[in-house]
Amino acid sequence: MRILVTGKDGQVAQALAEQAKGHELVFAARPAFDLAQPATIEATVARVHPDLIVSAAAYTAVDKAESEPEIAMAINGDGAGALARAGAKIGAPIIHLSTDYVFDGNLDRPWREEDPTGPLGVYGATKLAGEQAVQASGADHAVVRLAWVYSPFGNNFVKTMLRLAETRDALNVVEDQQGCPSSALDIATAVLAVIDHWQRDGASKGVYHFAGTGETNWADFARAIFAESARHGGPTADVAGIPSSGYPTPAKRPANSRLDCTRFAETFGYRAPAWQDSLAIVIGRLLG
Numbered sequence: 001m002r003i004l005v006t007g008k009d010g011q012v013a014q015a016l017a018e019q020a021k022g023h024e025l026v027f028a029a030r031p032a033f034d035l036a037q038p039a040t041i042e043a044t045v046a047r048v049h050p051d052l053i054v055s056a057a058a059y060t061a062v063d064k065a066e067s068e069p070e071i072a073m074a075i076n077g078d079g080a081g082a083l084a085r086a087g088a089k090i091g092a093p094i095i096h097l098s099t100d101y102v103f104d105g106n107l108d109r110p111w112r113e114e115d116p117t118g119p120l121g122v123y124g125a126t127k128l129a130g131e132q133a134v135q136a137s138g139a140d141h142a143v144v145r146l147a148w149v150y151s152p153f154g155n156n157f158v159k160t161m162l163r164l165a166e167t168r169d170a171l172n173v174v175e176d177q178q179g180c181p182s183s184a185l186d187i188a189t190a191v192l193a194v195i196d197h198w199q200r201d202g203a204s205k206g207v208y209h210f211a212g213t214g215e216t217n218w219a220d221f222a223r224a225i226f227a228e229s230a231r232h233g234g235p236t237a238d239v240a241g242i243p244s245s246g247y248p249t250p251a252k253r254p255a256n257s258r259l260d261c262t263r264f265a266e267t268f269g270y271r272a273p274a275w276q277d278s279l280a281i282v283i284g285r286l287l288g
């Protein structure tokens with residue numbers, strides 16, 4: 001199968017590059033493919049003529065998006081829709097990656113797909129617009145909401161913590177935001193599970209949640225990162241748990257962004273490992 005993957009240097013795209021054996025992956029990246037330039041989207045899809053699209057590129061700078069709402073919307077909202085419509089024209093289904101930040105965090109259980117959205121910031125609002133544009137595109141699609149993605153690649157919280165601990169003995173980290181850390185290596189496996197399923201049974205339309213199994217908060221996640229780092233002789237720091245008010249950021253984050261991944265597991269037959277196990281694998285790759 002020829003698969004167009006957007007976001008060549010992104011975390012999920014790089015994990016897919018490692019794992020997608022037996023498929024022809026074609027990566028699309030700027031400047032030839034720019035989600036803010038619709039003509040480049042249509043030209044890329046027409047040139048590659050993929051059997052399937054993995055929409056993994058996005059404007060992911062959560063705080064910066066607060067001061068760049070137009071460009072974030074052009075990329076995450078309009079660009080995602082244009083990509084799905086270009087796919088629809090040639091009959092290519094799309095796996096479109098979205099985020100837990102479409103929710104407002106005010107719920108006392110993990111979020112299910114049909115729960116009401118209510119993004120707290122520009123990034124979440126633009127990603128929600130992208131979901132809606134994909135759903136309206138006419139393309140078969142899986143909108144897969146992810147959360148708290150980390151990996152050996154790119155920028156992420158795990159690498160930030162390890163970097164900060166190189167120069168600091170103690171860190172303040174928020175402890176009133178709960179979520180499910182998710183390894184991009186597991187996300188690539190999940191994307192391939194969707195592709196396998198669609199190859200067998202035909203593509204369909206739906207929204208799904210996929211994230212690491214279990215839950216934590218950012219402070220405990222940081223502590224787990226340093227415990228794992230210590231096992232490899234890597235950098236460590238003491239973590240003081242603080243309220244979100246003690247770490248002011250331009251964008252507000254949801255207090256609860258835990259995702260209920262039951263539908264994904266039941267539909268595609270794959271559930272992520274416990275987040276602690278996946279973290280050990282990624283830290284092993286970073287420090288081993």
Ligand SMILES: NC(=O)C1=CN([C@@H]2O[C@H](COP(=O)(O)OP(=O)(O)OC[C@H]3O[C@@H](n4cnc5c(N)ncnc54)[C@H](OP(=O)(O)O)[C@@H]3O)[C@@H](O)[C@H]2O)C=CC1
Pocket residue numbers: 006007008009010011012013029030033034035036055056057058059060075097098099100127145146147148149150154155
């Ligand atoms: N990271 C996370 O914690 C989470 C991510 N997600 C979603 O998962 C998906 C994958 O995320 P992740 O792998 O972490 O992403 P990354 O931030 O690692 O990579 C994003 C990629 O998008 C590309 N990109 C940005 N703007 C454009 C543009 N205008 N045109 C073309 N490409 C562009 C970047 O390219 P360049 O190198 O040119 O900047 C980069 O390769 C995204 O949809 C994201 O919203 C969901 C939940 C959590």
Ligand SMILES: Cc1cn([C@H]2C[C@H](O)[C@@H](COP(=O)(O)OP(=O)(O)O[C@H]3O[C@@H](C)C(=O)[C@@H](O)[C@H]3O)O2)c(=O)[nH]c1=O
Pocket residue numbers: 060061062063098099100101146147148149156157160171172173174177218247249253
């Ligand atoms: C670096 C740092 C962050 N924090 C807090 C800020 C924030 O509330 C939380 C996480 O910080 P980050 O800025 O790394 O994470 P953030 O950019 O909010 O991560 C999000 O990215 C987007 C793309 C998503 O889709 C989300 O699922 C989520 O993964 O930790 C501290 O409390 N102390 C620190 O030293």
